[in-house]
Amino acid sequence: MAHKTTSDIGEFGLIERISAIVAPTLSASEGLVQGIGDDCAVWRPASGQVEVASTDLLIEQVHFDLLTTPARHLGSKAISVNASDICAMNALPRHALVSIAVPPSLPVEMIEQLYLGMAAAAREYGIAIAGGDTSSSRSGLVISVTVTGEAPEDSLTYRKGAQPGDLVCVTGTLGGSAAGLRVLTREKLIMMEHLENNETYSRNLMADLEEYSGAIQQHLLPLARLDIVDLLHERGASPSAMIDVSDGLGQDLRHICRASGTGALLQENRIPVNSTARLIADELQDDALAWAISGGEDYQLLFTMSKEEYEKISDLRDISVIGAVTPKEEGILLRDIYGITIDLEALPGFDHFR
Structure with a gap:
């Protein structure tokens, strides 16, 4: 038809x-x-x-x-x-x-x-x-x-407002969208290769990629965290600064720190990396943590909050404390599982013009 x-x-x-x-x-x-x-x-x-x-x-x-x-x-x-x-x-x-x-x-x-x-x-x-x-x-x-x-x-919560001593928090898991995009990009290349060779591409994309569905869904069907905003209002908990993770954890944390005039120190072992992203990274011999920090399009909420305010939401399992706000002169750093600090300013995030 x-x-x-x-x-x-x-x-x-x-x-x-x-x-x-x-x-x-x-x-x-x-x-x-x-x-x-x-x-x-x-x-x-x-x-x-x-x-x-x-x-x-x-x-x-x-x-x-x-x-x-x-x-x-x-x-x-x-x-x-x-x-x-x-x-x-x-x-x-x-x-x-x-x-x-x-x-x-x-x-x-x-x-x-x-x-x-x-x-x-x-x-x-x-x-x-x-x-x-x-x-x-x-x-x-x-x-x-x-x-x-x-x-x-x-x-209202702006990107500015973070203070040294505040906790750095993030909702959900990270890296899933970047992992899902990697799988879809790989599948597209296979599809184009079949077409160039006049071969039939017979895969049912979603059915055949079921094991990756969590990451693919996070890329294709992200959900705005309206539920978290409702909970913050319901409990009277006030973030000091907030942004959504669209350009990558590292990039978006830099936006908060620059607007607030602060630094930050993240702990690698506290960053909630998407489990399917880890599976895909192992298969593709890539780094799921790098996707979580630099991949973008996870659309989780990244926010800072005083310890007193955090007590109001500390029982919520879908919110992870991943670090703390520090004075500006200390920089924006990540401490890895070996105790080595990495400068997050040097890591890339998404930029439309690069």
């Missing part, structure tokens, strides 16, 4: 289909006055709250590859990475504006799957997809998502 393309149904036909898919998310927002269908979306912030906003671009062949990324997973990730930025401010996400630039030859079914993924993630986080824009693209699929959120002003 021939697939319809965006050029077959036109811009307004595409908008009608998108509107129908995201309409159920609008009920998530009590403050939404006007969603899709006018020149602007309109919402009313809750009394006593401040509003925060974040935006991200996802560009084909820069952030994702449609050969290894299902469109529905991509849509979910597009919402999640923005929701994660809101969570990193200790705020709760509320509304999203989504814009896409689409090659005219792209099947409409793929765009629908993309938005079905977005709508599913939006419902998970209580986000209303309130509007956006569509355009054609000559160079691949481009997705731009802006998410707004709300928080009491005195609850």
Whole structure:
């Protein structure tokens, strides 16, 4: 059966289909006055709250590859990475504006799957997809998502604010996304080799890679840690500084330290490395710890907190204390299992322009 393309149904036909898919998310927002269908979306912030906003671009062949990324997973990730930025401010996400630039030859079914993924993630986080824009693209699929959120002003947490003596904490496990990407990249190379040799590529990607599914899922379907933000609010625990781990633990810790004017000392044996990442690293003769420190896209929360505040959440097993904040002149260091210190300033993280 021939697939319809965006050029077959036109811009307004595409908008009608998108509107129908995201309409159920609008009920998530009590403050939404006007969603899709006018020149602007309109919402009313809750009394006593401040509003925060974040935006991200996802560009084909820069952030994702449609050969290894299902469109529905991509849509979910597009919402999640923005929701994660809101969570990193200790705020709760509320509304999203989504814009896409689409090659005219792209099947409409793929765009629908993309938005079905977005709508599913939006419902998970209580986000209303309130509007956006569509355009054609000559160079691949481009997705731009802006998410707004709300928080009491005195609850907002910035990258600045860390103090010497504070604990350095991180949620979940690290390195899984980088490991999952390595596996998918390897599989793509095998697929391309088969095509170049006019051979049939017969693997069922997800079924045949079941043993790596934990890492692949962490890469394709990251989850914003809204649950942690809810717990922090519920227990009245206040981080002194916070960021989400998008560029790698080392890089994002440097962001906190530079904004706060501090150093930090991490303990290697306390860093929660994803177990599947260790398995994959052994197989590929690589280093799972390096993926945890420099890999990025884990979208866990990295935060600092005084020892007194940490007592309020010390029973939570999904939060690891991995080090402490130090004076700036002591640098940003990692102490390995042999007691040797490594300068984290020298380790790479993700940089779009390098």
